[in-house]
Amino acid sequence: MPPHVSPREVDLAIHARYVVPVEPAGVLDHHAVVVDAGRIVAVCPSKDVSAAFAPGTTVDLPTHVLIPGLVNAHAHCAMALFRGVADDVALSRWLEEHIWPREGRHVSPEFVRDGTLLACAEMLAGGITCCNDMYFFPEASAQVFEEVGMRAMVGLPILDFPTAYAADADGCLRAGLVARDRFKHARRLGFSLAPHAPYTVGDASFEKIVTLARELDLPIQTHLQETRSELADALAARGETPLARLDRLGVTGPGFVAIHAVHPGNGDIERLARQGCHVVHCPASNMKLASGAAPVATCLAAGVNVALGTDGAASNNRIDLFGEMRLASLLAKVVSGDATLLAAAEVLRMATLGGARALGFEARIGSLVPGKDADLAAVDFAAAELAPCYDPVSHLVHAAGREHVTDVWIEGERVVERGALRALDPAAIAARAALWRDRIA
Numbered sequence: 001m002p003p004h005v006s007p008r009e010v011d012l013a014i015h016a017r018y019v020v021p022v023e024p025a026g027v028l029d030h031h032a033v034v035v036d037a038g039r040i041v042a043v044c045p046s047k048d049v050s051a052a053f054a055p056g057t058t059v060d061l062p063t064h065v066l067i068p069g070l071v072n073a074h075a076h077c078a079m080a081l082f083r084g085v086a087d088d089v090a091l092s093r094w095l096e097e098h099i100w101p102r103e104g105r106h107v108s109p110e111f112v113r114d115g116t117l118l119a120c121a122e123m124l125a126g127g128i129t130c131c132n133d134m135y136f137f138p139e140a141s142a143q144v145f146e147e148v149g150m151r152a153m154v155g156l157p158i159l160d161f162p163t164a165y166a167a168d169a170d171g172c173l174r175a176g177l178v179a180r181d182r183f184k185h186a187r188r189l190g191f192s193l194a195p196h197a198p199y200t201v202g203d204a205s206f207e208k209i210v211t212l213a214r215e216l217d218l219p220i221q222t223h224l225q226e227t228r229s230e231l232a233d234a235l236a237a238r239g240e241t242p243l244a245r246l247d248r249l250g251v252t253g254p255g256f257v258a259i260h261a262v263h264p265g266n267g268d269i270e271r272l273a274r275q276g277c278h279v280v281h282c283p284a285s286n287m288k289l290a291s292g293a294a295p296v297a298t299c300l301a302a303g304v305n306v307a308l309g310t311d312g313a314a315s316n317n318r319i320d321l322f323g324e325m326r327l328a329s330l331l332a333k334v335v336s337g338d339a340t341l342l343a344a345a346e347v348l349r350m351a352t353l354g355g356a357r358a359l360g361f362e363a364r365i366g367s368l369v370p371g372k373d374a375d376l377a378a379v380d381f382a383a384a385e386l387a388p389c390y391d392p393v394s395h396l397v398h399a400a401g402r403e404h405v406t407d408v409w410i411e412g413e414r415v416v417e418r419g420a421l422r423a424l425d426p427a428a429i430a431a432r433a434a435l436w437r438d439r440i441a
Ligand SMILES: [Zn+2]
Pocket: 074, 075, 076, 223, 259, 311, 312
């Protein structure tokens, strides 16, 4: 830049020891991310910042790596209040004997509000800036996301059978659309239709969902083929895989998000790839419920976009994407016998850009590219357990944890500063959770 041009005034420059922008792949040494009006305006060497920019605020992170905020592509946030309520059972018993009865007794807008706050506190502190939620009373969760400043895709839940939320699928759709109407202009929120699963939602409801999705331009997400028995039962009853059925009903397509997809049947991965669908891999939940290991490497090789999710804290029991990144890599290696699968860079991409793509947010988040919103997380590598560092991306997946996250920004707004949540009181949130425990236990 010629010397007579005065530097551009911007809001913020964050200098870090390493910047991992995800796009392009690789690590930048001693770089800065320059932010103005919530957007990234430059990613450049730290030494070049002052010539071109006059930042209002400068943050120095001399031992840190700066990464895109993590995207938790599958969550049931409010279920944080059920954390640890029922361990060591398989999915069908877990749902039918432990979760659904408790949900029937306790779930309310107040429950969803307190549980979603609890999950947001955990996610933000752990570097998660965006989540894809699916739970009852989405108006209550959307309100929390908006207050907290968290970016979220709010899945409007749909089940055919009566719940504390609605009597049937029509009731779910009515309540969901009220929530969407109220928050549809919120800049950090998106909405999708979220039928629970092919085995809890019938053809007639799926047909209504497809009509509505087309009318309102809403994506569709559902749990899909999470267990071997879900696939076997569907094949026995209908002679087609659940995904083939959704395809026949018009549910699948480029906005379709298949959560889990642990047990794809014949032709299912090709179907997902052909239609540009997305898969959300939730390794901890799949392992804990003994559902199996999703064929993630096969999906990626077929060209399917794969994102990472935690699922609800009731089947995890953490809402921790650092944990999921490491598990995803290790699980792919151990089930295949191939140590080359799901390398650290690929897993980090799933937890950031892969998630952003699955939610249709890739133009705004998922990588540190000028023009995108400044959703960032800083991870401090100063601790002894992270020394020495040969490869920061390897460390992010295999050595570091969420406890090393120090600072988080969403749209340029600092929501975590030196390990402390700026707008939330974790002690008060935990105290509310303890009151719920006394009711639920
Ligand atoms: Zn789930």
